[in-house]
Amino acid sequence: MLFMTLVTLKHAGTWNLLAASFDEKASTFSNRVNNFICVIHPYLFETHKSALYAVDVAFQQTTAPAAFFGEKKVYFSKKHDIYGHTAEVSVAPNGLAVNVTDCAVGSMSDFEMFTFREKFLTRWAVLADKGCQRIQDCVRGLTPVKRPPHGLLTMEQEVANAELSSDRVVENFFGRLKTLWGLASDKYAWKKEEYNMYFQTYVALTNVHNKNRLLSIGGKLKTRALSMKAKYRENRKAKIQAALGRVNSGYASEDFDIGYKEADDILY
Incomplete structure (x- = not known):
């Protein structure tokens, strides 16, 4: 009955058209929807x-x-x-x-x-x-x-x-x-x-x-925050591993800071 009521409020129109969607007579369908709303109406607010x-x-x-x-x-x-x-x-x-x-x-x-x-x-x-x-x-x-x-x-x-x-x-x-x-x-x-x-x-x-929309927005914000934190940890881990690899191989970061890139051409 809840689904029938939601469809009725969503699409409106004539009772004949709405009742045909559920293969029922218009009078029967309208009475069922009205009776259902009459039951829940006192508890809405x-x-x-x-x-x-x-x-x-x-x-x-x-x-x-x-x-x-x-x-x-x-x-x-x-x-x-x-x-x-x-x-x-x-x-x-x-x-x-x-x-x-x-x-x-x-x-x-x-x-x-x-x-x-x-x-x-x-x-x-x-x-x-x-x-x-x-x-x-x-x-x-x-x-x-x-x-x-x-x-x-x-x-x-x-x-x-x-x-x-x-x-x-x-x-x-x-x-x-x-x-x-x-x-x-x-x-x-x-x-x-x-x-x-x-x-x-x-x-x-x-x-x-x-209410459901606010909960959905809150869930998306939490998911986005967790994703950004995980991405930050991965990037930081990769930088630390790269730095440790250069130190172990005998190269320090200062060896690469000579004012030009390796692919640049030097003119004498």
Whole structure:
């Protein structure tokens, strides 16, 4: 079931196409995958307390709701000019997601998403983008300075914004998330009631991928260090053997330091 779930999240598409890959009916296959995710979903995230982390909102396009205009317009995002869902993800400095909120309608702003969640501890510090300018009312927040209307930022403000924007831990996480899972980058056309379950599942699986990647990088660095040490020992051993061979044969290293190579021609 785990393999079926990973294939479903990786390739997305229609249930008929996914079920055909495993020679099953679409209804049977979708029920099995949904039931499996429902079982593991409560254990995906624990309560992590991080003293410093970055937050950002992920937007995913969805099909237009089959409802009256007054009901479906709340799903329309003026920022992206499409219908969709938004969800806020908190990423720790080590690159792992520590919290994911439930999805909201596409018309909700980043600041509204931030205040929509539970209250934060006052000693927490949060790194956010320009969409969360007023989070300082809730927590100790670090946000870039927005350019005033018909005005310009000072040189100090430009430098401060560049330093804050250089830490793109959340953007890097979102990029890896959409690269790994087709369901995250594709237009979501499945049941909207199950969106939270799927989104939080492939966020947790991205954490697993990041952890394994860090372990792999650490293993490669250790292997490279051991290889360099072994190569250094071999070169040092060869130099010592060559020096001992010249001494035993009656030649010292100074005998060869006469200012020219043996193959050079000497003109008189």
